Amino acid sequence: MKKGFFITFEGPEGSGKTTQMKLLGEILKRYGVPYLLTREPGGSRLSTQLRHWILNRLEYNLMPEAELFLFLADRAQHVREVVRPALEKGKIVLCDRYTDSTLAYQGGGRGFDLKLLKIMNEAASGGLKPNLTVLFDVPVEIGLKRARGRGKGRDRMEREKLEFHRRVRRIFLLIARQERRRVLVVNANQAKEIVSEEMIDKLIERLPGPQFRFLKGKYRG
Ligand code: T5A
Secondary structure, three states, rough: OOOEEEEEEOOOOOOOOOHHHHHHHHHHHHHOOOOOEEEOOOHHHHHHHHHHHHHHOOOOOOOOHHHHHHHHHHHHHHHHHHHHHHHHOOEEEEEEEEHHHHHEEEEEEHHHHHHHHHHHHHHHHOOOOEEEEEEOOHHHHHHHHHHHEEEEOOOOOOOOHHHHHHHHHHHHHHHHHHHOOOOOOOOOOOOOOHHHHHHHHHHHHOOOHHHHHHOOOOOOO
16 A cells, blocks of 8 residues: 655656756755655666666667566566555655656657557556656757766767657657646756756645645745
8 A cells, every 4th residue: 555655757868857856855855754766777776787788788789679678677676676665654755767758768769659568567567656747848959968968978878869869758748748637847948946946836736735735935945
């Protein structure tokens, strides 16, 4: 039985979602709210390795089908080992990428059928859906420039063509239109501080119950 609250952070490359998720984590910490920061791929012990194989071992010449199954394997482990136990303890779980990334990257980017991917997502996640998703939307040229500017070297996804990333963005926006109650869209093409304000303002409108009351008007302190 899920007692906590599950928020996912999504967006194209370099949209700034990791930066904003960490900021929300700091706010939760400041107010003593139990929370967990995690990510996909890479949130469980097994998936630290999986992440490296998928994103950085370019010599493997990973096929799209193999890539898809590795992301799903990562999710299956992560949900059961990390996310569900934290939710059962009543924590707020903030997760950097989740099922929408599979639809956007493997569906939009690689061209897999979205209906099939939804079924596969359902199986991998055991049906665990986010309570809310924050989608950080940014033009792909700007996001890629930011991601490349970090000087970490390009991973397999960052090496894809602009058109691949445009298809990814289109699917994220399609999901947001189809699931307005779950997905909050934040304009990520603004200074970090403005993006944070927009994110918090939108979250305040949607977050239920007393456990989030501290955010109202106080977070800037
Ligand atoms: N993937 C993942 C799939 O294909 N299928 C799946 O099912 C899943 C789960 C993950 C990759 O895996 C793919 C998608 C991804 O390609 P990753 O390394 O986790 O790889 O990469 P990303 O999730 O894309 O994360 P990034 O770290 O690249 O980007 P973020 O999180 O969007 O951005 P962030 O916060 O790290 O910021 C990037 C840079 O921009 C600056 C930051 O300081 C940083 O330098 N920045 C800003 N600059 C200007 N203005 C702002 N508003 C800024 N906000 C941040």
